[in-house]
Structures are given as structure tokens and as C-alpha cells.
Amino acid sequence: MSRGRRTRGVRIPAIVSAVIMFLLLGGCAGDGDDSRPLSTEEVELLALTRFRNFDAGVREVTFAVTDSGTRYEVDAWVDFPAGAGYGTVAIPGEESSTLAWTGQGVATGAPSPPGAAPLPPPADGWTSSSLAPEQSRLHAVLAVLISLGSDRPDNPVLLAQTDARWLREDSVAGTDVTVFRGPSSDTVETVATAEPPDTDGATAEVRYWVGADSTLHRLELALGGGAEWAVVDLVDAPDVTFDLSQLN
Numbered sequence: 099m100s101r102g103r104r105t106r107g108v109r110i111p112a113i114v115s116a117v118i119m120f121l122l123l124g125g126c127a128g129d130g131d132d133s134r135p136l137s138t139e140e141v142e143l144l145a146l147t148r149f150r151n152f153d154a155g156v157r158e159v160t161f162a163v164t165d166s167g168t169r170y171e172v173d174a175w176v177d178f179p180a181g182a183g184y185g186t187v188a189i190p191g192e193e194s195s196t197l198a199w200t201g202q203g204v205a206t207g208a209p210s211p212p213g214a215a216p217l218p219p220p221a222d223g224w225t226s227s228s229l230a231p232e233q234s235r236l237h238a239v240l241a242v243l244i245s246l247g248s249d250r251p252d253n254p255v256l257l258a259q260t261d262a263r264w265l266r267e268d269s270v271a272g273t274d275v276t277v278f279r280g281p282s283s284d285t286v287e288t289v290a291t292a293e294p295p296d297t298d299g300a301t302a303e304v305r306y307w308v309g310a311d312s313t314l315h316r317l318e319l320a321l322g323g324g325a326e327w328a329v330v331d332l333v334d335a336p337d338v339t340f341d342l343s344q345l346n
Contacts, residue, residue, distance in 0.1 A: 145251050161331070164326060170236050238321070
């Protein structure tokens with residue numbers, strides 16, 4: 099399974115175009131009456147989030163998502179410079195399996211015992227397929243996650259010209275954060291395929307929960323088909339390293 103490329107660009111980069119085709123239709127979900135445009139300081143804060151992920155290297159991500167009626171619970175690490183993820187995926191009541199992905203492919207391995215995925219990743223026993231965010235909510239979230247690193251900050255001048263919004267002040271695990279709605283250019287594009295699967299005309303939105311140092315602590319994605327939200331929590335994992343280049 100080939101390694102993903104590191105991403106640049108001003109907002110969510112090209113990999114998410116396939117995600118957009120599946121998840122996102124027409125405008126954004128309502129923000130309420132208290133949302134407002136970003137201040138200069140808030141633009142700078144949001145513009146650094148992808149660079150902070152890239153600079154951190156590897157971070158742990160946890161989320162759950164329902165895909166075709168099945169709930170998947172993922173506990174994984176994302177190597178942002180490499181554009182790759184590795185961890186476990188579980189269906190409640192069943193054994194968890196190892197999971198690995200890049201921008202091109204996703205693979206599942208043998209059942210994994212409770213706890214973190216084994217390091218280094220096993221070289222054998224994987225079943226691989228293309229990453230298909232246009233067909234699967236799970237794949238869509240995986241694709242977005244590896245897009246969240248950039249080796250340079252986003253351009254604050256361009257970001258200030260978008261419709262990104264301040265939503266509120268909040269906290270994640272005791273850390274104060276600012277919650278932003280991402281630009282609609284991150285999230286909204288006309289679906290190009292006829293009868294996209296299970297979107298039901300839903301609108302879409304991406305929300306970033308950002309600390310005072312621009313660290314991204316939580317990401318919320320509004321998915322199609324009833325506007326289900328996937329909530330991804332991120333924490334640093336400075337001692338974790340993994341290499342997916344030998345998977346087969």
C-alpha cells in the first residue's frame with residue numbers, strides 16, 4: 099500500500115474532493131444566531147492548525163461513525179508528514195481489527211486484542227482496497243484525517259476572505275478551545291455523480307476545535323444521510339512511530 103503525500107494548500111487539499119462528492123451538498127448546516135466572521139487574531143489561529151499537526155508528526159485520533167447501518171469505532175494514530183494512519187477498528191460486540199490507510203488505499207488486518215494496535219505494524223495478513231470516500235462514511239473520515247497536515251501554515255489573507263465563522267468558546271478534556279466553522283470551500287461542492295449513495299439531500303459542515311496555540315483538539319464532520327456528525331478527538335503521541343511501506 100503506497101504512502102500518502104504530505105499536503106499543502108490553503109484549506110482542505112485535493113484528497114477531500116472525493117469526500118466532498120459523497121458527503122457534501124449545497125450550503126452548510128445552521129450555525130445559530132451567535133456565529134460571526136473571524137477576527138484577525140482568529141484567522142491567524144485557524145490558519146496554523148494544519149501546520150501544528152504536521153509539526154507534531156504523529157497524533158492519536160479516536161472517533162465512531164455509522165456506515166451502511168454498522169457502527170465503527172476507530173482508535174488510531176495519524177502520521178501527518180507521511181499522510182498515513184494506523185490503528186484499530188472495532189464493531190461493538192465483535193473483535194477489533196488492525197487498520198491502516200493512506201490517501202490511496204485502506205487495509206484491515208488480523209483481529210487485534212483490546213488496546214493499542216501492535217507496533218511495528220505487521221508486515222503480512224492484510225486485506226487491501228482503494229480508499230473510497232465517495233462510497234463510505236468510514237473512508238470519508240479517514241481521508242479527511244490524513245489531509246489535516248501541511249508543511250506550511252494556510253494563507254491567512256485567503257482564509258480571511260472565506261465564509262469561515264467563529265461559533266463559540268468551549269473546552270475539550272479541560273483545555274479551552276475556540277470552535278470555528280470551516281470555510282464552505284472546505285466542505286461544499288455540487289455532487290458530480292447522479293444519485294450519490296445515502297446523502298438524502300443533507301447539508302454539510304466541518305468544525306474545528308482549536309486551542310490557544312492553534313493545536314486542533316477536535317474535528318466535527320457533518321455527514322450525509324440525516325446530517326450525522328462524526329466527532330474526532332486528537333491528542334499528541336510524540337513517542338509513536340510506524341511505517342506502512344512494507345505492508346502486503
